[in-house]
Amino acid sequence: MNFEELISKSHAFVTQYLNGADVDLDIDLFATGMVNSLFAMQLVLFVEKEFGFAVANEDLDYDNFRSINAIADFAARKLGLTVNA
Amino acid sequence: MDIQLSEKQQSAQDEFRDFVDRKIMPFANDHDKQETMPATLIQEVADKGYLGGLVPEQYGGNGMDSVTWGLLCEEIGRGSASLMSLFTVHSMVIQAILKWGDESSRERWLPRLATGEIIGGFALTEPNVGSDATAIETNATLDEGQWCVNGQKCWISFGQVASLFLVFAQTEGKSIALLVERECDGFSSEPISGMLGFRSAMLANIKFDHCKIPESNLLGRPGFGFSHVGGTALDQGRYSIAWGCLGLAQGGLNASLAYAGKRKQFGVYLNEHQLIQALLTDMITQAQATRMLCYRAAALKEQADPSVIMETAMAKYFASQAAVKISTDAIQIHGANGCSDKYPVQRYLRDSKIMEIIEGSNQMQQIMIAKHGYQSHVMNERRQAERAKRETK
Numbered sequence: 302m303n304f305e306e307l308i309s310k311s312h313a314f315v316t317q318y319l320n321g322a323d324v325d326l327d328i329d330l331f332a333t334g335m336v337n338s339l340f341a342m343q344l345v346l347f348v349e350k351e352f353g354f355a356v357a358n359e360d361l362d363y364d365n366f367r368s369i370n371a372i373a374d375f376a377a378r379k380l381g382l383t384v385n386a
Numbered sequence: 387m388d389i390q391l392s393e394k395q396q397s398a399q400d401e402f403r404d405f406v407d408r409k410i411m412p413f414a415n416d417h418d419k420q421e422t423m424p425a426t427l428i429q430e431v432a433d434k435g436y437l438g439g440l441v442p443e444q445y446g447g448n449g450m451d452s453v454t455w456g457l458l459c460e461e462i463g464r465g466s467a468s469l470m471s472l473f474t475v476h477s478m479v480i481q482a483i484l485k486w487g488d489e490s491s492r493e494r495w496l497p498r499l500a501t502g503e504i505i506g507g508f509a510l511t512e513p514n515v516g517s518d519a520t521a522i523e524t525n526a527t528l529d530e531g532q533w534c535v536n537g538q539k540c541w542i543s544f545g546q547v548a549s550l551f552l553v554f555a556q557t558e559g560k561s562i563a564l565l566v567e568r569e570c571d572g573f574s575s576e577p578i579s580g581m582l583g584f585r586s587a588m589l590a591n592i593k594f595d596h597c598k599i600p601e602s603n604l605l606g607r608p609g610f611g612f613s614h615v616g617g618t619a620l621d622q623g624r625y626s627i628a629w630g631c632l633g634l635a636q637g638g639l640n641a642s643l644a645y646a647g648k649r650k651q652f653g654v655y656l657n658e659h660q661l662i663q664a665l666l667t668d669m670i671t672q673a674q675a676t677r678m679l680c681y682r683a684a685a686l687k688e689q690a691d692p693s694v695i696m697e698t699a700m701a702k703y704f705a706s707q708a709a710v711k712i713s714t715d716a717i718q719i720h721g722a723n724g725c726s727d728k729y730p731v732q733r734y735l736r737d738s739k740i741m742e743i744i745e746g747s748n749q750m751q752q753i754m755i756a757k758h759g760y761q762s763h764v765m766n767e768r769r770q771a772e773r774a775k776r777e778t779k
Contacts, residue, residue, distance in 0.1 A: 314692075320764040338520075338613035339695065339754060342621065345614065346692040358486055361607045361614060 304382055307352070307373035314347050315369055326369045341366070352376045389681045391453070398454050402461035405434065410465030411730075417586040418733050421579050423468060425547070431469070432502025436462075440477050440622075442484070445496035452687040456629040456680055463633025464640075467737035468586035470630040471543040472505070474745070477626055478619035479506030479552045482563065485618045486605045495550065495565070507548030508619060509539040509566075509592060517750050519554070519612050524594065526555040526562060533557075533564055533599040535572075538591065545590030546577050552605070553594070554616060560608040563615035564599055572597040583736035621695050623745040624702040625687065629680050631705035631741050635673045638709070638716035638734045642669060645720055645729075656719065665715045672708040679704050696758045703751040709738035 308326065315324055318340050330336045336344075344366060345356045354376075365375035377383075391399065409430060417423055431437055439455050441447020450458070455477075463470040476499065483495050498504040515521050524537025535555055542548070549568045554561065566573070572595040581589060606615040646656035646666065656662045679701040686694035713734035717724035724731045742748045 317761060317765050320761050321768045338617055341613040342617035343692045343695055346690060346694070350690050350692060358488055358606060361486075361610045363609070 302352070302380070302382070304373060304377055307376045307382070308369065310351055311369045311372040311376070314344070314351070315372075318343070324369065328369075329367050330369075331363060331367055344372070348372065348376060352380060354379045389678070391457075395451075395454050395457065398450075399457045399461070402436075402458050406461045406465035410462070410469060414466040414468075414586075415727055415730060415733060417466065417468065419585075419727060421585045423472070423544075423547075423586045423588050427469070428472065428505070428547070429502065431462075431472075435500075437473070437476055437502045437505075438480075438500030439473075440480050440484075441496050441500035445492060445500060447496065447500035452625075452684040453681070456625070456684050459626045459629035460633040460636065460680075463630030464637040465633070466586065467630060467634055467734075467741070468584050468588075470626075470633070471584055471587045471744075474623050474626040474630065475508040475543045475548070476506040478508045478623045479550065479565075481622040482552055482605055482615050482619040483565070486563075486615050491565075491602070491605070499550070504550045505544060505548045507542055507545055507551040507592075508623070509542055509545075509551045509553040510616065511539060511541050513538060513540055517747055519616065520561070522554055522556055522561065522612070524553065524555040526557045526564060526599075528557065528601065531601045533601060533604070535564065535566060535594040535597040535599055538593045540591045541578070542575075542590050542592055543584065544588045545575050545592050546588040551592070552615070552619060554611055557608055561611035561613070561616075562608050563605045563611040565603040565605065566594065566597060566599055570597045570599065581740075583733075583738070583740040585736075617695075620745055621698055625683060625698045627741055627745055628676075628683060628698065628701035628705040631702070631709040631738070632673070632676045632680050634709040634734050634738050634741070635669075635676055635705070635712045638713040638731055639666075639669045639673050641729065641731050641734075642666060642716045642719045645723075662719060665719055669712045669715055672712055676701075676705045676708045696755065699746070699751050699754050702745065703748055703755060706738065706741035706748060709741055710735065713738045 315330065316322065319335055349356055364371060366372055409427065435448045436458060438447035439450040439458055443449040459470060459473055462473055480496065480499050483491055495504065499506055510519055512523055514523060524535065524539065526533045526535045535553065537555060539553070551566045553564045553566045555564060575590040575592045578589040578591060643666065646662055649656050683694060683698045683701045686697050713731055716731040717735055720729055720731055723729050726732065
């Protein structure tokens with residue numbers, strides 16, 4: 302999986318949660334109040350299933366989840382991918 | 387969706403049923419009247435390895451799959467919803483530690499939770515805080531490697547006997563989840579009696595008065611207590627409750643089928659009266675629909691699919707309503723006998739009502755489920771529009 306795929310899959314997941322709204326890749330999902338705690342848990346399960354690694358205690362940092370780009374960056378780091386976007 | 391039980395699951399179900407029929411069913415009404423759960427029975431379910439059902443084998447548990455755990459909850463729920471609530475909260479603590487504890491926390495707590503040496507309790511609700519869990523008033527401050535906890539929690543299942551509580555608090559405006567041992571100085575509990583249902587669930591109000599907790603007892607990180615640690619625990623709780631409600635529903639149905647087959651009115655058995663058949667038909671169908679939702683949640687849980695959270699919420703929502711409806715009809719079929727404590731159906735109804743309130747009231751489930759439905763609708767419309775656009779080209 303490359304970084305573009307991480308972005309694409311993360312974008313599709315977030316878009317589905319936000320009723321199909323077109324979300325900018327850098328928009329802060331939590332600060333704008335677009336998502337809630339239910340989304341936070343669904344996001345953990347999505348990342349674990351889709352990208353194939355466990356989200357652990359030390360990963361609990363909003364900087365890892367606050368935007369689509371942040372989610373993809375986080376996944377890329379966990380997967381040891383080079384970010385070239 | 388495959389709902390065929392494996393040989394191992396079938397064998398486990400037979401064992402659970404036999405245990406519940408012999409050790410729980412005959413005594414559940416008495417426990418309900420006495421508003422207590424004998425320590426010997428708790429020890430017995432612990433000795434059977436049931437309390438450690440969700441603990442992986444590497445930590446000394448049974449490592450049950452989602453269906454087997456569900457089957458266990460169904461049978462325990464059929465026998466005693468109060469005892470079922472122990473399985474619910476105990477497994478919520480286990481799941482929270484399993485997911486958000488570090489390795490030393492898992493090694494420290496899980497083996498003892500698996501054997502029942504430690505009984506887990508879930509401490510979220512407060513006198514002023516129910517559904518709005520973000521408004522928690524219990525406070526914790528970190529000072530020299532220790533959390534100092536002050537506050538109170540209410541309606542805590544098995545709060546009279548639990549030895550390790552998963553406690554939600556605020557620290558500097560952020561939500562945290564802490565493991566608090568009963569033995570800590572400043573901890574106190576007060577038994578609750580006179581409840582509508584869950585009478586033998588050893589309910590208690592608990593207080594923390596400057597309780598000093600090791601810093602390492604924090605699960606997750608500040609800011610993630612309710613959303614992630616609580617979210618994990620509550621999802622597990624709703625899953626267990628859905629299956630427990632299936633057991634309540636099946637219990638009410640079983641009692642009604644038995645009663646309608648042995649009591650005569652107007653010269654024929656009740657089950658030959660068409661209006662009784664109508665009631666039984668609805669009960670059978672509701673129980674079967676509940677079972678399907680529970681199995682669907684189990685399948686998604688095994689796959690760790692993100693949709694499991696919503697599907698579990700739906701299962702809990704439907705199952706708790708079905709349990710209320712079925713136990714209400716069960717009382718109707720039993721007539722005055724059903725209102726007597728000589729029969730279990732009155733207990734089923736009282737316990738079912740509690741199920742509509744706990745681990746997220748059904749009104750909170752409705753908000754979640756309706757929103758989810760709208761999301762799915764919008765995304766389906768969008769996909770159809772994109773497909774039509776492609777076909778036009």
